[in-house]
Amino acid sequence: MELFEKKIKREESKTSPLADRMRPRNREEVVGQRHLLGAGRFITRLIDKKGLISLILWGPPGTGKTTLANIIAEASGVNFVSFSAVLSGVKDIRAVIDEAKGELRLRNRRTILFVDEIHRFNKAQQDAFLHYVEDGTITLIGATTENPSFEVNAPLLSRCKVLVLEQLVSEDLKIIIKRAIEDKERGMGNLNVSFGEDALDFLADYSQGDARAALNGLEASVMITPDRGIRGQAQPDKDNSRRITLEIMQEAVQKMAILYDKGGEDHYNIISAFIKSMRGSDPDAALYWLARMLEAGEAPLFIVRRMVIFASEDIGNADPNAISVAVAVKDAVDFVGMPEAWIPLAQGVTYLATAPKSNASYLAYLEALEDVKKKGALPVPHHIRNAPTGLMKELGYGKGYKYPHNYEGAKIEQEYLPEALKGRKYYKKKG
Numbered sequence: 223m224e225l226f227e228k229k230i231k232r233e234e235s236k237t238s239p240l241a242d243r244m245r246p247r248n249r250e251e252v253v254g255q256r257h258l259l260g261a262g263r264f265i266t267r268l269i270d271k272k273g274l275i276s277l278i279l280w281g282p283p284g285t286g287k288t289t290l291a292n293i294i295a296e297a298s299g300v301n302f303v304s305f306s307a308v309l310s311g312v313k314d315i316r317a318v319i320d321e322a323k324g325e326l327r328l329r330n331r332r333t334i335l336f337v338d339e340i341h342r343f344n345k346a347q348q349d350a351f352l353h354y355v356e357d358g359t360i361t362l363i364g365a366t367t368e369n370p371s372f373e374v375n376a377p378l379l380s381r382c383k384v385l386v387l388e389q390l391v392s393e394d395l396k397i398i399i400k401r402a403i404e405d406k407e408r409g410m411g412n413l414n415v416s417f418g419e420d421a422l423d424f425l426a427d428y429s430q431g432d433a434r435a436a437l438n439g440l441e442a443s444v445m446i447t448p449d450r451g452i453r454g455q456a457q458p459d460k461d462n463s464r465r466i467t468l469e470i471m472q473e474a475v476q477k478m479a480i481l482y483d484k485g486g487e488d489h490y491n492i493i494s495a496f497i498k499s500m501r502g503s504d505p506d507a508a509l510y511w512l513a514r515m516l517e518a519g520e521a522p523l524f525i526v527r528r529m530v531i532f533a534s535e536d537i538g539n540a541d542p543n544a545i546s547v548a549v550a551v552k553d554a555v556d557f558v559g560m561p562e563a564w565i566p567l568a569q570g571v572t573y574l575a576t577a578p579k580s581n582a583s584y585l586a587y588l589e590a591l592e593d594v595k596k597k598g599a600l601p602v603p604h605h606i607r608n609a610p611t612g613l614m615k616e617l618g619y620g621k622g623y624k625y626p627h628n629y630e631g632a633k634i635e636q637e638y639l640p641e642a643l644k645g646r647k648y649y650k651k652k653g
Contacts, residue, residue, distance in 0.1 A: 241437035243408040244401070246289050248296075253433070254394040255286060255387055264385065265290060269297040274332060276355050276362040278340070278370050278379065281387025284432030287365035290387075291336040294363070301325045301333040307342040315350045322360045333360050340364030341373035348375045355381050389431030396426050398433050399440055415444055415464050421471040428475050443474035489520075493528060500529075501536050505575035512564075512571050522563045526552045529570055540580035540652065547573050586648035593643060600640035 246252045249259050249269060258265045268275065277294075279287040288304075295302035303318050322333035335351075337343070354360050355378070362382060366373060370384055390398075399422060402409040421443075429436035447464045492511055499507035515525055526548070533548035551570035555563040609619035626632045639646055 239438065240402060240409065240441040241434045244398070244405065244437055246286070246293070249293055252286060252289060252293070253397050254390045255290075257388065258290075258385060265294070269294060272298045274298055274300065274334070274361045276382040278364045278366065278374060278382045278384045279387060280366050280368075280370050280384055282389045282431055283367055284429070284434035284436075285387040285390060286433070287387060288336070288338060291334070291363045291365065295334045295336070298332075298334070300361070301331050302336065303333060304336040304338070307337055307339045307347075310337075312347055312350050315347065319354050319359060322354070326359065332358070335360045335362050337362065337364045339366060341366040341368040341370070345375055348378050352377055352381070390433055391431065392423075392426040395429050395431070395433065395436045396422060399425060399436055402437055402440055410440070410444060413444060413464060415447075415466060417466050418468055420468040421466050424468055424471050425475070439471070439475045443471050446470065446474055493525075496525070497528060497532055500532055500571065500575040501579065503575055503579065505572045508571050508575045509568060512567060516560075516564055516567070522555045522560060522567060523552070526555050526567065526570070529574060533574060535584045536579055536581055537574065537577050538580045538583045540578040544574060544577050580652045582650055582652050586650070589648045593646070597642060600642050603637060603640060605636075606638055 249266065252259055255265075257263060260266065267273075279290060281287055291304070292302070301322070303321065305314060305318070318333075318335055322335070325331045325333050340348075351360070351362055355362050362378075364370075364374070364382070370379055374382075399417075403411070403415050403417065405411050425436055425439050425443075428439060443466045444464065447466055447470055492514055496508060496511035496515065499505075499511060512525065516522065530545070530548040530552060533544040537544040547570055551566050554566035558566065604618045605620065605622040607614070607619040609615045614620075624634045624636050626634050626636075628634075637644055
C-alpha cells in the first residue's frame with residue numbers, strides 16, 4: 223500500500239501545475255524573504271533549533287507563506303495538517319484537534335496546523351483554536367494576505383507571532399523563472415525552453431512580486447509556443463529550443479491584473495499615498511497612484527470625493543478656487559463616467575497637487591471643536607443674541623450690538639465668542 227501511495231504521488235506531481243512542482247523543498251531553495259531566512263534570522267533559527275511557535279504569516283500572494291509552513295514542519299519532524307479556511311469549518315477544526323490529541327498521546331508527537339487564508343474564518347471559528355493553541359495541543363501557522371490586526375481576533379493574535387513576508391522583487395522572480403526553465407526533474411529542463419531577455423523582463427514585471435503568477439505565466443507561454451520539428455512543423459532552431467518571445471509571453475498572460483483589494487489594506491494604503499502625494503505637491507506621484515486605482519477598478523467617485531475633502535483640508539484659502547475645481551471634477555466624472563473620466567480626474571489631480579497649501583481652516587476648526595468638548599455649551603453673549611420679541615429685548619438680547627455695515631470697511635471691534643473664550647484665536651492665516 224505504501225509503495226502504491228508513493229507511486230500515485232509521483233504520478234500526480236508530473237501533472238500538477240508548474241508552480242506546485244517548483245515549490246521550494248528546503249530553506250536553501252527559497253528565494254527572497256532574506257529578513258526571515260538570512261543567517262541568524264528568525265525562521266532560520268527556528269528551523270535550526272527545530273522550535274515550534276504559533277505564527278501568522280502575513281504577505282502578498284505568491285511570496286512563500288505555504289512554503290515556509292511546510293519547511294518549518296519538515297524540519298521539526300512533527301505531524302503536519304493543512305486546510306483552507308475557505309473550505310473548512312468548526313467541525314473540521316474539531317476533527318484536527320482530535321487527531322492532534324491522538325498524536326500527542328500515542329506517539330508523543332506534536333502537530334502543526336496550517337490554515338491558509340485564516341482571515342476568512344469568522345470569530346467563532348477562530349475562537350475554536352484558542353484553548354488548543356494555549357495548551358500546546360496544536361501549533362498554529364496561519365497564512366493571510368490581509369492585515370491580521372483587522373482580520374484575526376485579538377486573543378488569537380496575542381498567542382501568535384506575526385511575521386511579515388515582503389513582495390518579491392523582479393530579480394527574485396527572474397531567479398525563480400530561470401530555475402524552472404533549467405530544472406529537468408520538476409521544471410521545463412527537458413523541453414529546451416529559451417527566453418528572450420525582453421520576455422523575461424516582461425514576465426517578472428507582470429507578476430507583481432508573485433512567484434505563483436510568474437510560474438503560471440511561464441507554463442502558459444510554453445504551452446502556446448510552437449513545438450518545432452514535430453508533426454510536419456518547421457525544423458527546430460539551431461539551438462534546438464522553444465524560443466519564447468515577448469509577443470508569445472504577452473499573448474500567454476494577456477492583460478496584467480493589478481494587485482488591489484478594494485475592501486482591504488491596499489485600498490487604504492494607496493488612497494493614503496495618493497493624498498500624501500498631492501499634499502506634498504508631487505503631481506507625478508499623485509498621477510501614478512490615480513492610475514493604479516483606476517486601472518484596478520476603483521470607483522472614480524470615491525477618488526474624487528477624497529479630492530474634494532483634500533481641496534478644503536490641505537489647500538483651503540491659500541487657493542479658494544481649489545474647492546470649486548474639485549467639485550467641478552466630481553460633476554464631470556459623474557456626467558462623463560468611465561472610461562473617459564480619467565481625463566478630468568487627471569486635470570483635477572495636477573491642479574490640486576500644484577496649488578499652494580494651507581490647512582489653517584482645518585486646524586482652526588479642530589481647535590474650536592476641542593473647546594466645545596472641554597467647556598460644553600457656553601452661553602451666547604447677550605449683545606449678539608437675536609431679539610424677535612419684546613420680552614427678549616427687555617432681557618437685554620441684542621443690546622449693544624454694533625452693526626458692522628454702519629462702520630467704515632464694514633468692520634468694528636466686537637466680541638463674538640462666549641465670555642469664557644474671550645480673545646481666543648483659532649484661525650491663523652498663513653502667508
